[in-house]
Amino acid sequence: MEDQNNFKKVYEKEAPEKLREHSLKNAQGSVKTVRSFFDVLDLYISKFFGAIIHTFKDNSNSGISANNGLAFGISQEAPDEEDKAEPDGKFLDESDTEDWYSDSDAPKE
Amino acid sequence: MGNIKKLTDEEILTLYLEKQSDTYFQMLHSRYINKVYSKAISLLKDEAMAEDAVQEIFLKIFLNLSKFTFRSKFSTWVYSITYNYCIDLLRKQKKHKKLFASDNDDLSNVKEEEVEDKALLEIEFNKLGEVLDNIPVEDKTVLLMKYKDDMGIRDISKIVGKSESAIKMKIKRAKAKAQKTYKKLFPSEY
Numbered sequence: 001m002e003d004q005n006n007f008k009k010v011y012e013k014e015a016p017e018k019l020r021e022h023s024l025k026n027a028q029g030s031v032k033t034v035r036s037f038f039d040v041l042d043l044y045i046s047k048f049f050g051a052i053i054h055t056f057k058d059n060s061n062s063g064i065s066a067n068n069g070l071a072f073g074i075s076q077e078a079p080d081e082e083d084k085a086e087p088d089g090k091f092l093d094e095s096d097t098e099d100w101y102s103d104s105d106a107p108k109e
Numbered sequence: 110m111g112n113i114k115k116l117t118d119e120e121i122l123t124l125y126l127e128k129q130s131d132t133y134f135q136m137l138h139s140r141y142i143n144k145v146y147s148k149a150i151s152l153l154k155d156e157a158m159a160e161d162a163v164q165e166i167f168l169k170i171f172l173n174l175s176k177f178t179f180r181s182k183f184s185t186w187v188y189s190i191t192y193n194y195c196i197d198l199l200r201k202q203k204k205h206k207k208l209f210a211s212d213n214d215d216l217s218n219v220k221e222e223e224v225e226d227k228a229l230l231e232i233e234f235n236k237l238g239e240v241l242d243n244i245p246v247e248d249k250t251v252l253l254m255k256y257k258d259d260m261g262i263r264d265i266s267k268i269v270g271k272s273e274s275a276i277k278m279k280i281k282r283a284k285a286k287a288q289k290t291y292k293k294l295f296p297s298e299y
Binding site for chain 1: 147168172227229237252
């Protein structure tokens with residue numbers, strides 16, 4: 001027979017119906033808002049970095065002037081081979097984002 | 110789907126994280142709403158405050174679900190968030206500013222003898238509630254964590270920010286205070 005433990009019975013109280021509804025809706029709403037925020041953020045980050053890389057590539061191809069490079073804080077030295085952007089302009093890969101963007105945040109299929 | 114009610118919290122959480130379905134979200138919420146509310150009201154002693162706290166606690170829980178590491182029971186994790194939140198709220202109140210801030214309890218009237226668990230666990234539950242309401246909130250909190258929520262010393266020490274040995278001592282003293290209060294409130298039963 002299990003030992004008696006009346007601590008298990010103490011302070012047992014049902015949450016009011018209104019609170020049950022509110023807290024569920026509130027939590028669900030916030031989770032969805034945060035999820036869509038990260039979706040939008042993800043979209044902007046990829047577009048932003050995509051645009052930078054494209055600009056950089058275009059300038060490199062057309063022989064960017066030293067002054068333009070300085071104005072944007074871009075080194076005048078030619079980029080190393082490994083620093084070059086991917087041909088498709090992508091900057092972030094999965095491993096870059098896994099720390100702060102988990103699969104659970106991904107949009108529903 | 111028929112046996113969904115038999116799933117453990119951890120299984121439901123895994124399904125939720127995989128499928129992001131509202132059904133699993135609601136299940137976890139309905140399993141814990143009363144427990145979280147009971148804890149909040151027992152510590153805060155104010156219905157409106159407890160209701161606001163419950164809303165905030167569930168926000169914290171659901172926004173951090175993906176951070177749950179499955180190293181502890183899901184219930185322990187939920188209770189940790191609940192206790193942390195309530196302790197922070199109490200600390201913001203003037204009278205509880207130093208909650209868990211010092212080990213220097215007023216022990217002048219408390220004998221350092223070990224109180225057996227059985228002596229406390231078998232007190233009739235409504236009298237036990239009264240006893241707990243008449244000891245310092247710090248003592249009540251550690252006793253509830255240990256005996257109601259079956260939390261380990263390590264979990265308790267992480268929540269209140271004290272060493273494990275300090276927690277063991279705190280529990281010992283809290284038991285002594287509870288027993289003394291019981292004798293005082295219900296002298297005929299002793």
